[in-house]
Amino acid sequence: MVRIGIAGAGAIAAIHVDAFKMFPEDVQVVAVADIFIDKAKALIDKRGRRAEAFGDIHEMIDKGGIDAVSICLPPSDHASVSLYAMDRGKHVLCEKPMASSLEECDAVIRSAEKNGVIFFPVCQNRFKTPIERVARLKEGGRLGKLLFGEFRSLWWRGENYYDIWWRGTWEKEAGGCFTSHAVHYIDLMVRLLGMPDSVRAVTTNVGHHNSECEDAGCAIFMYGSVPVVFISSLVTSGEPQSIHLDFEKASIDIPWSVSASTALPNGFPQEDEEGERAIDEAYHGIPELELEGHPAQLKAFIDTIEGRSQAAVDAADGRHTIELIMGIYLSSATGEKVTFPIGPDSPVYTTEGLVRTMPRFFRKTKSLDNFSTSEITLGRNIGK
Ligand SMILES: NC(=O)c1ccc[n+]([C@@H]2O[C@H](COP(=O)([O-])OP(=O)(O)OC[C@H]3O[C@@H](n4cnc5c(N)ncnc54)[C@H](O)[C@@H]3O)[C@@H](O)[C@H]2O)c1
Known part of the structure; x- marks a missing residue:
């Protein structure tokens, strides 16, 4: 049984929780962290999970009793949280883009290798x-x-x-x-x-x-x-x-x-x-x-951690x-x-x-903490 901590309780996190829920024998979401701790609590409640909510990701990684972390944060936090987790022996599944620079990608590749942990960049398609x-x-x-x-x-x-x-x-x-x-x-x-x-x-x-x-x-x-x-x-x-x-x-x-x-x-x-x-x-x-998209990739991540399959993707792919x-x-x-x-x-x-x-096409002048809904779509199905 792989114990997962979800870092970031926004839109894509719900899709991760639902996908992990499909494999109750193999994986359990035991912790969720968000700077807005109420979002972490709401995600746990809405999805009917028994998991601990944290307001700080590092605390979740250190004290959440997890084997792996699923990173559902904004891109600029992907690499720093991946590195923190891998240095503590945690496996990492990281949403796209894998990092916000090539310098960060190279640091993640080195860290996964040095720590002997699995790193999967999400590329569900x-x-x-x-x-x-x-x-x-x-x-x-x-x-x-x-x-x-x-x-x-x-x-x-x-x-x-x-x-x-x-x-x-x-x-x-x-x-x-x-x-x-x-x-x-x-x-x-x-x-x-x-x-x-x-x-x-x-x-x-x-x-x-x-x-x-x-x-x-x-x-x-x-x-x-x-x-x-x-x-x-x-x-x-x-x-x-x-x-x-x-x-x-x-x-x-x-x-x-x-x-x-x-x-x-x-x-x-x-x-x-x-x-x-x-x-x-x-x-x-x-x-x-048999499985497609996020459920397929999240299952492949768990199977790789458990030694049941070879890594289908790695940090070099990201x-x-x-x-x-x-x-x-x-x-x-x-x-x-x-x-x-x-x-x-x-x-x-x-x-x-x-x-x-890079040029700045426009100046960003408006900045909200949260939207009123976290409903999202994942693009057109690329079909059978
Ligand atoms: N694979 C896909 O198809 C897909 C689809 C949508 C989003 N994404 C990716 O997922 C990531 C998150 O996107 P989203 O749409 O869920 O965004 P979101 O804004 O809905 O969720 C991000 C969450 O992270 C929290 N957060 C931000 N910084 C934090 C910090 N330092 N500590 C703790 N919590 C923090 C925010 O409060 C928010 O709840 C992005 O990288 C995005 O590109 C992937």
Whole structure:
């Protein structure tokens, strides 16, 4: 039985508690901490748990009788709390983004290794059937070489989304829509395609006047000579999120569809129905995941702690995503191509460097302690 402490009792914490509750034999939430202790108490009461409420995270880690901590805090606290917990032998599951700088990511990677504990960055979309199936088709050589790609991370948030105190500053949130939302699809890009060689990007803020950071942007990642276009926004009603990949043998989309073509004598396309059928059958032949999203990843975390499975993700996976986002920011600020990897000599390696490098699109003038509701949505289901 793994005893969990939840750090931060806001919107995503409720989703963690509900997910852990699905595995009563394996895990128990025994403590919840929030600077607003009433939020910790309310989360415990509302979810019908017997757990202790703390007003201080460090006290929960020291005295809460926990084996692992689930970090559901604003991004600027992710690394410091991870390091504090891991130095005390606690395993860590940390919400996205894993940290607010590459310097912090590197400290977390070193600490997990030094302390011999498990660190999972939350990247729940990896744990979805379509992603698993496409990854396996690609790895099995069913699709051939990649020729072109497009990731659409399009979301919608009202202006008041940025009224909460920690959102909309380079220092506390470490960026705008790329850090907060596209982080999911950038992680999926790395899962499916690996790390690119370089990026060129443009970012802007078109509709969120209480945020210093971007709310829309475009990036072009290069994988050798293959471009992968990545678009990100917080101004797109309906949130039409999708992945499109052109391979030698077929083009695929998530939500799932497949198209294949052969050339007529004049080079125009003719539908390759047989090719499409073969890939579609192979796709549906890969079993659906039993669990998806947060429940799947939280269960994988527990199973890894208990030695029942190998770590499905680790701190290096979380760092890859931050590295690509920092590449986007540096390119958008300088107008130059940025090549990977990004190391300590980069201007965006530290939070101070990021704050110095990036433009402030607007000044954050409004700051609330809490919203009146913590209802949230987790984006469009990327479908079966
Ligand atoms: N994986 C996902 O799909 C997903 C979805 C939403 C949010 N998130 C991530 O989860 C994290 C939290 O987001 P949220 O929407 O739950 O925010 P939130 O503001 O609703 O919750 C954060 C909570 O942390 C508490 N807190 C802040 N600083 C603290 C401190 N020093 N000590 C104790 N408590 C403190 C706040 O009082 C608040 O209750 C963010 O990093 C966000 O990016 C992930």
